[in-house]
Amino acid sequence: MAHGFEGDRFFPPTxxxxxxxxxxxxSVPTVQVxxxxxxxxxxxTRETDLGGEFDKEILxxxxxxxxxxxxxxxxxxxxxxxxxxxFSLGTKYELLQSPGHEFILxxxxxxxxxxxxxxxxxxxxxxxxxxxxxxxxGFGDLPDPVPMLKPLAITGxxxxxxxxxxxxPNALQCGIAVEYSLIYLEQHVKDTGMSDPFRNMVPLVxxxxxSPENRGGGQTTGTVNPGVLWESRYFQLGAEAVIPINSxxxxxxxxxxxxxxxxxxxxxxxxGHPLIGGGEALPSTPTSGK
Amino acid sequence: MKKLLTAILCCVAxxxxxxxxxxxxxxxxxxxxxxxxxxxxxxxxxxxxxxLPFSDIKLADATGQPITTTNKHLDPANSExxxxxxxxxxxxxxxxxxxxxxxxxxxxxxxxxxTVSP
Numbered sequence: 001m002a003h004g005f006e007g008d009r010f011f012p013p014t015x016x017x018x019x020x021x022x023x024x025x026x027s028v029p030t031v032q033v034x035x036x037x038x039x040x041x042x043x044x045t046r047e048t049d050l051g052g053e054f055d056k057e058i059l060x061x062x063x064x065x066x067x068x069x070x071x072x073x074x075x076x077x078x079x080x081x082x083x084x085x086x087f088s089l090g091t092k093y094e095l096l097q098s099p100g101h102e103f104i105l106x107x108x109x110x111x112x113x114x115x116x117x118x119x120x121x122x123x124x125x126x127x128x129x130x131x132x133x134x135x136x137x138g139f140g141d142l143p144d145p146v147p148m149l150k151p152l153a154i155t156g157x158x159x160x161x162x163x164x165x166x167x168x169p170n171a172l173q174c175g176i177a178v179e180y181s182l183i184y185l186e187q188h189v190k191d192t193g194m195s196d197p198f199r200n201m202v203p204l205v206x207x208x209x210x211s212p213e214n215r216g217g218g219q220t221t222g223t224v225n226p227g228v229l230w231e232s233r234y235f236q237l238g239a240e241a242v243i244p245i246n247s248x249x250x251x252x253x254x255x256x257x258x259x260x261x262x263x264x265x266x267x268x269x270x271x272g273h274p275l276i277g278g279g280e281a282l283p284s285t286p287t288s289g290k
Numbered sequence: 291m292k293k294l295l296t297a298i299l300c301c302v303a304x305x306x307x308x309x310x311x312x313x314x315x316x317x318x319x320x321x322x323x324x325x326x327x328x329x330x331x332x333x334x335x336x337x338x339x340x341x342l343p344f345s346d347i348k349l350a351d352a353t354g355q356p357i358t359t360t361n362k363h364l365d366p367a368n369s370e371x372x373x374x375x376x377x378x379x380x381x382x383x384x385x386x387x388x389x390x391x392x393x394x395x396x397x398x399x400x401x402x403x404x405t406v407s408p
Contacts, residue, residue, distance in 0.1 A: 003311065008400045144403075147322070187314045188402050190322030233310040233337065265310035268394040 003262065007099035008188050009138035010181070011155060012229045015238045015258040016206040017175030019155050020106040020134035022063035022092040024271040026261045028052035030069075034242050034254025044251060046074040049085075055092075057274045065090035065110075071121045083118020086127075092134065102138030102153070107131075114164065124163070130173065132159030140188060151184040169217030171210050179204040183231060202229040206240065221249040225256060236260040312338035312392035315370075319404040328379035328406045332359070334388055339369040344391035347374045352383040381408040 004011040004021035013019050013027060030051040035044055051069035058064055066089060072082040092108035110130040117123025138153040156176040163170070181202045186194055209222035227240025242254035264272025318333040319325055332347050342364050349357040357376065365371035372390065384406070389399040 005398075183313075187321060188400060191316060191320040262310065264396070265394065268396060272396060 003264070004104075004136070006097060006104050006136065006138065007102045008140055008184070009102040009153060010183060010231075011104075011136050011138070011153065012179070012181075012202050012231060012236055012238075013260045014155060014177040014179075014204065014206060014229075015227070015240055015256055016208050016223070016225050016242075017155065017157055017177050018092075018108075018132075018134065019177075020092075020094070020104045020136040020157075022057055022061055022094050022106060022108075023055065024057055024063075024264055025053065025055040026263045027054075027258060028261070030256070030258040032242065032254065032256045034244075035250050035252045036073075044076050045078075046076075048072040048074075051085075056271075058276060060274045060277055061094035062274075063092050065092065065108075071118075073121055081120045083121040083123065084116070085121070086112045086114060086117035086123045088112050101141050102136075104134075104136045106134040108134060110159075124168065126163055126165035126167065128161050128163045128168065130159045130161040132157050132173070138184070140184065147189050148185075150189050151181045153179045153181060153184075155179070166215060169212040169215040171212045171217060174209045174211075175207065177204050177206045179229075197230055200231045202231070203227075204229060204240075209245075219246065219248045221246070223249060223254075227256070234262050234265050236262070310338055310392070310394065311396045311398050312336040312340060312370075312390050313398060314388070314400055314402070317386070317402065321402040322404065324405040324407050326407055329376060329404075331373055331375050332386055333371060333373045334386075335368075336370045336372065336390060336392075338392040338394070340364060340372055341391045341393060341395075342369075342372075344397070345372055346389055347372060348387045348389075349374075349376055350385045350387070354385075357384075379406050381406045 004019055004023060011019055013025060015030065032049040034047055036047040049069045049071050053065060053067035055063050055065040068087050069085045071085055072080065074080045088110055090108060090110040092106050094104060094106045096105040112128040114127035115125050134157045136155040140150045142150050154176060159173040161171045161173055179202050182194065182199055183202065186199045204227060206225040209220060211220040212218055222245045224243045224245060225240040227238060229236055229238040238258040240256040242256050244250035313336065315335040315337050319329050334347060346362060347359060349359055351357060359374040359376055361375040363373055365373060383403060385401055385403050387401045391397050
């Protein structure tokens, strides 16, 4: 399964934070535009990131993840530079699942491979490892007197970035996404008669924080990203505003745009099941209907 | 617009004919509805064509006790519409559980409630 399901809940792929599912995903492009006060030039810089990620489930519940981004830096009054960020190799394993409670817990790690990106845009010459704990929880198991809260769900991640050289500090990295799924509302709680495109939308707020812990790493930075995801048969479109939480996080509001292609629906024979040990997607026996 | 974007992405991906997961589009009784008269059938319209032998609709009462459904079939004119007959239902709350297999062989499932009023 390439879509992230837990019980009745479809957890859409979030943009600024990673979802807890070890599944096949193709996310391209992710476009982020914001003003960066801490660019290598030291000047306020407009940064544009064009990113992509491909995840492949290797064994049931375990995947490998490959990602990179092309960055364009435009310093105010300076010369534009561009280049690739360091290539990133990641992995994730689904530790615990409870479909009845729409809950999942996963453990992952990311290896930002030093020296694979461009020095001109500030890509580090050393690697950084980030072990991360991921979780997802839908609230479809809330009691019936509060049906309109059942479409709520949260996903999140807590990781520790560990650079292989002392040039960068260790840092606590946290992210959370609070979602209200209109899809869940219409399909599992109450058919309100909502029309397209709204019935296929998931309004959400993502919060991303980075807290340096040593080596004079400075203050916590982060953004609050309100936005919306829209699901169709073959892809998801997402857009978010990127609001800095303090002056160290940026002077202006940026934006984020993402396309996530459901490769399991486009190529069902290739994707949507583990490379090893997945078996056939079709059930082995028919259902017991009369 | 939706069809245009889908077509563009499918062309980019080199796909001419693909199928997707089957999700509930709408149902009769409607999801979360309260009915004055009990239904004789449960109909669910899905977003994709289904494989009948691997698709089913089940019904349970408020205590979770299963209620036997019969005559499972796809609408002859629309293989996205799955139908089962249900026996006479007393007033109360019911839960419909569906598990279906789309023609691309992906399996999806879900539940929704409805109520028969006294």
